[in-house]
Amino acid sequence: MLDTLIKGGTVIDGTGTEPFVADVGIRDGRITAVGQIDEPAQRTIDAKGLHVLPGFVDIHTHYDGQASWDETFAPSIYHGVTTVVMGNCGVGFAPVRPGDRDVLIDLMEGVEEIPGTALTEGMKWNWESFTDYGRALDAQPHSLDFMTLVPHDTLRLYVMGERAARGEPATADDIVQMQDLLRQALLDGACGLAVGSTETHRTAQGRMTPSFEVSPVELNSLAAVLKDLPYRVLQGISDFASPRGAPAEEKARFDCEYAKLEDMAKVAGRPISITWMDRVIAPQQSQWLGDASLASAAKGVDVKLQASPRGIGVFNGLDTTLNLLAAFPSYQAIAHLPAKDRAAQLRDPATRARILSEAPVSLSVEGSSVPPLADFVIQHFEQIAFTLFPLLPSADGSMDYEPLPELSFGAQAKARGVSARELMYDHLAQGDGNNLVYFPIHNYLNGSLDRVREMLMHPHVLCSLGDAGAHVGTICDASISTTMLAHWGLQRTRGEKIALPQVVQMLTQRNALHMGLSDRGVIAAGMKADINLVDFDRLALPMPEIVRDLPMGGRRMIQKSMGYVATLVSGQVVIENGHITDARPGRWTHGAKA
CATH class of the missing domain: 2.30.40.10 (Urease, subunit C, domain 1)
Structure with a gap:
């Protein structure tokens, strides 16, 4: 039977x-x-x-801490995901010496915006080696399968201690020790190595990450460990240096940083996947990266590109990490109130007039990327308002991640002859204080996702980059698999869709094979029974909600x-x-x- x-x-x-x-x-x-x-x-x-x-395979998550207290991998479990890959971007929680636990919490809180208090309280820390970490998690009940990448930052901290935290170069002996630790972790079941050299990542204390600007010798020495082992993968970040000079200088920096990652794949003889987005501050880099991947393939080097199927940005609300009203003194006077009471107070005409008349103060806090972003948006609000959208449900209760440009606060304000800041204020003040503003920073240039479709059609793309488990106070991109299936496969009306069988393959077989998983990702006899039953007529994304x-x-x-x-x-x-x-x-x- x-x-x-x-x-x-x-x-x-x-x-x-x-x-x-x-x-x-x-x-x-x-x-x-x-x-x-x-x-x-x-x-x-x-x-x-x-x-x-x-079942969908999500190759870019940050459940490294959450997996030790949450059995279900929520919210990924709500979106058809059956296998998650953690340890991306070079950050994680193993290997770790007992005295360095707070250092790793500080690192994860700063890089991935996971509350340090939650990590401190929730994590069990019944491990030291990476293998012990995997086995400790495996001993706990979980709903979904999980794979673990070995983070470069944790290797450096384990071997070098404070020298790594200060960004010092590794010695030859340090590198040998890191190689030994990596090799054992890979032999015991880890699926690869993740590196995270980027100027945009900082610890909660504002320090650069331990793996920032490490030498190519160190990177290639670690990559070489993969060469003679069973199939494993590399993962890296493409947040290459932001423009600071002429276009030729920017391209030279890009070529230099890309060459480091390409060399790792060449040395390892294994694929590397790199995060890929259409960055508003460096719009040429997305095309350069797509072209570079094709050029690498022509040389026999396998460079895959992790791309999101929607805009990459943040939510702003009264109860989110990014709160654009928090820069105003009269708002700060009521910030201690529950969101419902704050919203009611904001609707008071005197409070409204006072806040809208005030000059904002700086929100910058050393070590946090969100307040400086808020400062930038506030200082340039009337221009940026053309990419800020009131998050409103459609008639069926779902939300649209490709909003029409004319729905932005900037466009509405221009049409009505009022300020965009005033419109945003009134939107946030409505109801119980749960209203949100959607700010798609990257991937949404020119008011559509047409460029995203081009990226998703690239021959070396991997549908990914949801950061599930991370940036928990500003995004909820664990739902990108549902966006991919519903928006691109079924419902898009503002441009071309993607063939449904291809959409499903990108969520399943393609990601599974990249991770070396030949037992899942396909409905066929003998395969693992990871399966989704979906009613396409009802498939949709409801509004995000804030929970505690x-x-x-x-x-x-x-x-x-x-x-x-x-x-x-x-x-x-x-x-x-x-x-x-x-x-x-x-x-x-x-x-x-x-």
């Missing part, structure tokens, strides 16, 4: 082929057959009218979904109609053994 029989659904199998109607049989966590199946089953799911897809469910009551944003009828991991239903079940089949998923 089968454990589960999914009957009569439309299968999009993850290989890029056209949909077909079939039954799917499951036994012992594996798919036994796809086709006409009459075998009895303990549970039969009527999938007529539903689409049957492989982190340890110590820490705040984060959660965006759920509509239309996912069920998600199965190893044949067990982990979420059904939006409700997380008690099933915990998730395991630490190792890199390939051969």
Whole structure:
């Protein structure tokens, strides 16, 4: 008898082929057959009218801390994800010496905006080596499978201590020790190495990260560890130096930084995936990176590009980390009130007139990237307001991540002959103080996602970059898989969509194969039964909400979904109609053994 029989659904199998109607049989966590199946089953799911897809593989998350207290990997579990990859951008929590735990918390809080209080309270720290970290997490129940990249920053801190924190170069002996630690972690199941050299990442105390501006010798020495091991991957960041001079100088800097990452892939003989976005402060770099990846392939070097299917930006609200009213003295006088009471106070005509008449004060705080961003936006608000949008649900209750330019505060203010700041103030003051402003900083140039579509069609692209588990007070991009499926595969009206079978393949098989996972990402006999049942007629993203469910009551944003009828991991239903079940089949998923 089968454990589960999914009957009569439309299968999009993850290989890029056209949909077909079939039954799917499951036994012992594996798919036994796809086709006409009459075998009895303990549970039969009527999938007529539903689409049957492989579980999604999210290759860029930051659940490194959350995984030690959260069994469910929320919010990814709401968006069809069945396997997550953590440790990206070179930051994480292993290996670690007991005396350096606070250093890693400071690093993660600064780089990925995860509250330090939540990390301090929630993490168990029952590990020192990277292998012990993976095994400690694996001993805990989890809904989803998870893979672990070894972070470069933690290797440096473990071997070099304060010398790494000060950014000192590694000695030859340091490098040998890092190589030994990396090799053992990779042999024991880690899926690769993540590096994170970028000027935009700082610790919560404002220091550069331990791996900022390390030598090519160190990078290549670590990459060389992968060469003779079973398949493993490299991951890096493309936040190359911001423009400071002539275009030729900018291109020279880009070429230099890209060459370091390309050399790592060449030395390792393994693929490297690099974050890829259309950066508003360096608009030429996205084209340069796409072209460079093609040139690398022509030389036999595998450079993949991690791209998001939507704008990369932040939310602003009364209760988010980025609060554009917090720079005004009269707002600061009521900032201690609950959001509902603050909103009511903001609607008071005298308060409104006073705040709108005030000059803003600086919000800059050393070590935090959000207040300086707020300062910049406030100082240039009337210009930036053309890329600030009131976040409002559509008629079906879902939100649109490709808003029309005429809906921006700037465009509305110009049409009505009022200030954009006034419109934003009134939007935030409405209701219970839960209204949000959407600010797509990158990927949304010229008021559309047309450039994003070009990036998603690149032959070396990997649909990713949601940062699930990170930047919890300003974004909720764990939902990008639903954006990819709903917006690009089904609903886009302002331009070309992407063929649905290709969309599904990008979320499943393509990412799985990049990570060396040949047992998932496809609906076929013998494959792992990681499956999504989706009602395309209801598929949508509701509005994000702010919750306080982190340890110590820490705040984060959660965006759920509509239309996912069920998600199965190893044949067990982990979420059904939006409700997380008690099933915990998730395991630490190792890199390939051969």
